Amino acid sequence: EPEVTQTPSHQVTQMGQEVILRCVPISNHLYFYWYRQILGQKVEFLVSFYNNEISEKSEIFDDQFSVERPDGSNFTLKIRSTKLEDSAMYFCASTQGKGQPQHFGDGTRLSIL
């Protein structure tokens, strides 16, 4: 069964550095998402992406964050000037159409030191 893949599984970075989290959505899916989950807290929506542009973003997704689909398969989340509070699990998800089930990758655990 096709799945969403994310790399790396764990990223440890010094505060102030930039990180890029990578995702390969399911190949025939058209809508892509990034979510964040701080340890012990609820899943939080960051951004949705369709047709090579952001379709929706949350208040969390400020100028520190950016997304890109550099080629036909990868979907990346860049976090600039990382802060301690950026430590969380970051999940990528994709779906074939609006309103359909979103399928999640295994996540990247980001630890900011």
Added chain:
Amino acid sequence: GQNIDQPTEMTATEGAIVQINCTYQTSGFNGLFWYQQHAGEAPTFLSYNVLDGLEEKGRFSSFLSRSKGYSYLLLKELQMKDSASYLCAVINRDSNYQLIWGAGTKLIIKP
């Protein structure tokens, strides 16, 4: 505003049945999802309700009443591996079909 409420934690016995409730208030309701999340892992899709009624899938069933803003997830013949958090999420078409998440219900299964 938008709000999703679930119990924080529930305990049940192996082999038994448990019902996890979810109530929501949201504009532009376009469907409700249930996800299972084991600690430290990604959410995995369990069920989807868009119309009123019961959807059955093996040991798991999900019910929706749109007029009451209410759903439940029913788990039968509980197994130890069912110990996980169960997340209720609502699709909001007024926010470009964004998923609005509940905080999840941690289900503890005891032998």
